[in-house]
Amino acid sequence: MKYSVVIPVYRNAESIPRLVEALIGMNRALDGEMEAVFVVDGSPDQSFALLREHIERLDFPAQLLAHSRNFGSFPAIRTGLQAARGSFFGVMAADLQEPPELLVAFFRALAADECDVAIGTRNARNDPASSRLASSLFWGMYRKLVVPDMPPGGVDVFGCNTVFRDQLLALDESRSSLIALIFWLGFRRKLVGYERLVRQEGKSAWTLSKKIDYMMDSIFAFTDYPIRLLMRIGALGSAASLGVALMVAVARLVGAISVPGYAATMLAVLVLGALNLLGLDLVGTYAWRAYENSKQRPLAVVAMRVANRVG
Template sequence: MKTISVVVPCYNEEESIELYYEAMNKVKTENNKFNLEYWFVDDGSHDRTYQVLRDLQKKHSDEVHYISFSRNFGKESALYAGLNEVTGEYTAVMDVDLQDPPEMLVKMFDMLESDEDDYDCIGTARMDREGENPIISFFSNSFYGVINKMSQTKIIPGARDYRLMTRQMVNAILSMTEYNRFSKGIFSWVGFKTKYLPYKNRERVAGTTSWNFWKLLKYAITGIVDFTERPLMFATWMGSAFSIASVIAIIAIIIRKIINPTSSVNGWSSMVTLILLIGGIQLLSIGILGEYIGKIFLEVKKRPIYIIKEKK
């Protein structure tokens, strides 16, 4: 019987962990198609997540393992840490709040085992965002449209991290050791034949999400900077356009002065507006450049993606 290694990032999820384990164990028992190996990653939680994971590991030491970080490094680091430890033939990535339906794991396993389509990965994508903040939903949907137009790495709208992958695909992901990580883009960039299964959005079983608008915005910016250079091209285009416009304006002023030497200079309001507009474009361009330089700065320092305090 093959083993599925499940990577489960946890940040302040003390209420969800045991509920998640019970739901997963039920799926495994009812279907009896695979064994499960759990790798819970405590991402520097401030509640009792660490204690709950220790207790769970003591009860089920044959299948439950955990990693505890020295501080909060973020979900992307937690995913990478878990993937570094898995030993199963297949690897699943899931959230512990049960918004990722455990029962779908059976169909995902069957599809990878099938010789008909020869898939390397079965992913999931939400059909709707029912119950989610409408503002966050709007910007999330807009993000997928923007990044798919700007980047050659295409991301399925509504795609979740929840997926089941072959060992070969996991090894490819681990070979990407970049510090600034955007898993949705990495999963797509490495290639491999992938099938996405749609499902309806689910509410959390317990606790509250640690994601807010600003964290999601920062995450979206990371995705855009990591997988496209178009913003830099945009800054170049804007700079070129305003340079050409200024040359034309200078020529027009010279011609007007030659034709009518006594003409007076009018339109101070419009001139100030143009100065502010051009200044704003310059600051925007510098900001875009700064984002890329900041990412380069973090990469060249070669700091570890995460630091483990305890592992069992």
């Protein structure tokens, strides 16, 4: 086999028949040199059972791995990349919102040695207006705070060669961002534009809370912006406090203040107390993440592995 397609699966039972058909078409387009690697990430539905039935009917190699619980889509991608046996690797979503033709374009560019990593960039998306607005805000913040050269539409899928895959898997950071790691590694990149399709089955598990957690992971793993922002706030607060202190001292000397002000004292205590709590929280977050990485726990645990007869 020459090409390995990694598909993380979570709550995708309804889209599996269409996913399998799409993979069959991809294998034909790739001259029968493809394998599929499904990673069921603790999905509570029937995704694993359905995939187990379908892979036995495939005429190309397929692996089915199941995590012991839900570890997240990025650990699932890493698990699939570790298990994949091809020379070139591509990642696609099980909901088929990214067209299968996009991965074929990745593989052709990689096989022609045009790049080490091919990245899908959204030129447009057929999603509701609220979803498009939320995505624009999310990736806009991501570009500003984490990866300045991130494409405006964001990144969900990519393909790479063996050298890039090996370097990516060597970065076993806990609570990090796989997408940011791809850009951090560098290498020769090729951006491939596409139009994101409408989700036809089920509901996305990529909720607002998960997006916020992902943004926090990306920020704390790749930038010291929160610390620098706190330093600026502290510097401005110190300058303002010094100015107010001088004003109070002068007013006291000229007799303009006869009784200390209760309101001013309370405001100073509350503002400084809030800044102290914010500073402790930010420093504690960085320290906790460093501690998490020092444990060296596996990023995911594979509980079951199945391969079809062709594989």
